[in-house]
Amino acid sequence: MTAASPLSATAYRSVNPADPDDVVLRFSAPGAFAAVDTVERARAAQAGWLLAGAAARSAALGAVAAAVEAAAAELAALAVREVGKPLTEARAEVARTAAIWRYYAQTPYDPVGAVHETAAGAGLLLSRRRPHGVAGLITPWNFPFAIPSWKAAPALAVGNAVVLKPAPQATACAQRLAEIVQQALPAGVFTVLPGDATEGNALVSASDVVSFTGSTTVGQAVVRTATSRGIPVQAEMGGLNAAVVLPDADVERAAAHIAAAIAGYAGQKCTATSRVIAVGAALDPLRDALAEALRAVPVGDPADVATVCGPLIDARARDQVVDAVHGLRVLAGGTVPDGAGWYAAPTLVEGAPPGHRLLCEEVFGPVAALLPAESLEHAVRISNSVPHGLVTSLHTADLDAALGGLDRLDTGMVRINAPSTGVDFHLPFGGTKASSHGAREQGRVALEFYAATRTYTLAPAKVA
Structure with missing residues (x-):
């Protein structure tokens, strides 16, 4: 049985991936009508949240950051147990979660518009960002605290209410985060909606703005539904990320970075490396170094x-x-360790033919294919040849090659001499092609997605 297998039409359980006999949570999904009711309650609470003003919203988000820090050990242990995140990474995610809430706690004081001169005559022209209303957030299980936070915090900062539909496998984490957030916010402003596709579909059909992170297939369906309603939608839908290694690179250092990006958290990150492209003479030393590192x-x-x-x-x-x-x-790898838990050894393979699954689909595990390239231009063509375009890492000591890679690699993020994994929450995050749809996440640009710009004309009642 999977980590969130239905026991009946509405009952689910979340289990420990390291010990499938350990049931973390049993819960019921409320169904589509209850999901819509949840959105309506959030909509009723949103007006008061907006009217509370910048100081109240800033203080509330700051209080969430402090509460996350105070519960850091408990939250990290819960992520380890429910989604199998290694403890070191779980601690780092919780620390980042607190930092996200603290970062956005300052943004309610940011300017929300501008004053413009009229084309002619007296009066004022104003542009002003206003919240959409209810933000429906659909999040995956792999970052059970950070991803809900980097969606919810900016949405709340600009005055939206939030309904979060987490992946069933991370429901316990989402509910614990909700307990922390709800202590700082007015009732109804932040709600967790447990469940699966039924509840997710209802949320997309009832919200005023939608943000999704998950698989390409589901994300495309979310985009179709939201756009048919004419509401803003963003979707982050994974990657098929490449690491390009040039002959002048520090091979041992590159291998260490790439191994971490393949195997960290069992490769269950949308930014994980799944293709390793060795240019020219880099192939043989990289093959040995990367296999040894894995x-x-x-x-x-x-x-x-x-x-x-x-x-x-x-x-x-x-x-x-x-x-x-x-x-x-x-x-390297290719084995399944004995014992309880759903483990697979970090794996590197060679000889995948064109069209092979590893070269066309996101497998989402600790596995990568090694590919040869004749030149940087050839490597760029290989990297760009897939449907996704989230992140590429380029390993070289040549500044010209690095700058050339920045211009020609068709991904939303390019990381030079660094692992493909790793996210700076104060900068825009997102990809090209099938990886992303809509506005970027994170940083100040997220505030623009969760608000609509309105233009006001103020003309005098009397003309002198």
Whole structure:
């Protein structure tokens, strides 16, 4: 049974990926009508939240940041248990979650518009951002605190109410986050809606603005529904990310970065590296160094502070990794450890033919394909040849090559001499092509997505 398998039409359970016999939470999904009622209650609370003013919103978001910090150990332990996140990464995610709320706690004081001169005559022209109303947020399980926070905090900062529909596998984390947030906010302003597709569809059909992170297939359906209603929507839908290594790169350092980006959290990040493109003479030394680095990655209990690669989220995810490498030359990994939990060894393969699943789809596990390229131009073509375009890492000591990569790589983010993983929450986040739809997330640009600009004309009642 998967980590969030239905027990009946409305009953679910979330289980520990490292110990599937450990049931973290049993919960019921309320259904579509209840989901719409939840949105309506949030809409009723939103007006008062906006009228409370910038100082009240800033103080509330700051209080959430402080409460997250105070509960850091508990939250990290819950992420370890419910979604199998290694403890070191879980602690880092909780720290980032607090920082996100603190960052957005200052933004209610930001300017929300501008004053313009009229084209002719007396009066004023004003532009002003105003909240949409209710923000419907649909989030995945892999960052159970950070992703809901980097969506909810800017939405709340500009005066929206929020309804969060988390992935079933991360429901306990979402409910605990809600308890913290709700202590600082007025009733009804932030609500968690448990459930799955039924509740998610209802949320998209009833909200005033929608933000989604998850699979490409579901994300495209969310976009179609939201756009048919004429409401703003953003969708982050994963990646098929490449690491490009040039012959002048520090191969050992590049291998360490790439191994971390392949195997960290069992590759269950949309920014994980799944294709490694070695240019020219870099191929042979990189093959050896990367295989050795992956074999050295600590795999095991996510509660162990030394663990880097913990379990996959469920048996289906683990089986997808095993199936994806079948028939290919395995340079490292390719095995499933004995014992409880849904583990797979960090894996590097070679010889994947054009059209192979690893080169066309996001497998979402600790596995990558090694590919040769004749030149940087060839590597760029390979990197750009897939449907997604989230992030690329480029490893080189040549500044000209680095600058050339920035201009030619068709991804929303390019990281030079750094892992493909890693997000700066104060900068825009998003990709190109099938990776993203709509406005960027994070940073100040998120405030613009969660608000609409209105133009006001103020003309004098009497003309002298």
